[in-house]
Amino acid sequence: MMEFLKTCVLRRNVCTAVCFWRSKFVQKSSVVRKISTTSPRSTVMPAWVIDKYGKNEVLRFTQNMMLPIIHYPNEVIVKVHAASVNPIDVNMRSGYGATALNMKRDPLHIKVKGEEFPLTLGRDVSGVVMECGLDVKYFKPGDEVSHKPRSLTHTQAASLPYVALTAWSAINKVGGLNDKNCTGKRVLILGASGGVGTFAIQVMKAWGAQVTAVCSQDASELVRKLGADDVIDYKYGNVEEQLKSLKPFDFILDNVGGSTETWALNFLKKWSGATYVTLVTPFLLNMDRLGIADGMLQTGVTVGSKALKHFWQGVHYRWAFFMASGPYLDEIADLVDAGKIQPVIEQTFPFSKVPEALLKVERGHARGKTVINVV
Ligand SMILES: NC(=O)c1ccc[n+]([C@@H]2O[C@H](COP(=O)([O-])OP(=O)(O)OC[C@H]3O[C@@H](n4cnc5c(N)ncnc54)[C@H](OP(=O)(O)O)[C@@H]3O)[C@@H](O)[C@H]2O)c1
Known part of the structure; x- marks a missing residue:
């Protein structure tokens, strides 16, 4: 999942998050978290968020976004190293798809309109697993999610999943x-x-x-x-x-x-x-x-x-529509490591320049992908 923040929670079959990762989906349970392998960590992180839909000016940088926590046993928390921007991220900044995505975020319609804010956009990442839900077998903390093509850097890997x-x-x-x-x-x-x-x-x-x-x-x-x-x-x-x-x-x-x-x-x-x-x-x-x-x-x-x-x-x-699939990401990783597919990156931006990266994608005429280096 490309997230304009430093970590994200990924859940197979539940959200549209994609990255090189695989875990097993199981039902909700009350105890969901494996013991954290990370040393005591901060409860907040930097992120780019929006507080309303609109043009690029709605993007706001904050140092104080709450770190995600594991809610379901099939979730992993990933420290994002690089993220790529897709046209849908720009469209969503302007409100595209809000009806369907709000339903997905909140199937019981508990929240009222506008409660999705502050909202972090994005969907494509490469990073490192920090923490795993109890039922996650395929990954362990420290994995480069996962398992990203060995021959690629995080920047290159983030350009591929979506x-x-x-x-x-x-x-x-x-x-x-x-x-x-x-x-x-x-x-x-x-x-x-x-x-x-x-x-x-x-x-x-x-x-x-x-x-x-x-x-x-x-x-x-x-x-x-x-x-x-x-x-x-x-x-x-x-x-x-x-x-x-x-x-x-x-x-x-x-x-x-x-x-x-x-x-x-x-x-x-x-x-x-x-x-x-x-x-x-x-x-x-x-x-x-x-x-x-x-x-x-x-x-x-x-x-x-x-x-x-x-x-x-x-x-x-x-x-056709984007479809999440861990096994297919593994096939892609094999094709990449065999030299049959290469990432095509047109431009990279530092995390401080997320708005410029979105503007670039918004202007169109892409020649491959735009990637943000987060770490
Ligand atoms: N259904 C889904 O789930 C799903 C998922 C992903 C993407 N999409 C959609 O699929 C489309 C492609 O996605 P993308 O990520 O590849 O977008 P992209 O990176 O922005 O690429 C679009 C490419 O099309 C070229 N182009 C524009 N008009 C053209 C024309 N008339 N003939 C030939 N080439 C033309 C653009 O370059 P020039 O303008 O310079 O020619 C650009 O290189 C987008 O509309 C996106 O929203 C849908």
């Missing part, structure tokens, strides 16, 4: 591709130069696919170095015209969304199981606008009708 698990969800869970069935498959990646795209190119190449990357001209050298076989510059003329000269695709990963949906599916092979997966969906926005129940209903209707329309045209249309 984008890797999102790409894996889209490509494998939703798209059905894996290391056994991917050889020679023709894959098109829209938005190939960003965090998800730069990871997706590498995993698809590691699995033997033929990758076409769509990006801006200045990113073409980067995506070629990562393994892309063909590169299309979407700012140079019409993308559709350029794609017409290529053979149709088995799989499209769309990291851009919007108008891409109106033409991208035309470039899939028909009636052969070819699939278009988009990561850009109105799921959380619908809940923000319409509330939980109506928002989910609207989402179901939208995705259902689009999937049905494209099904009759011989292709599959799907939405």
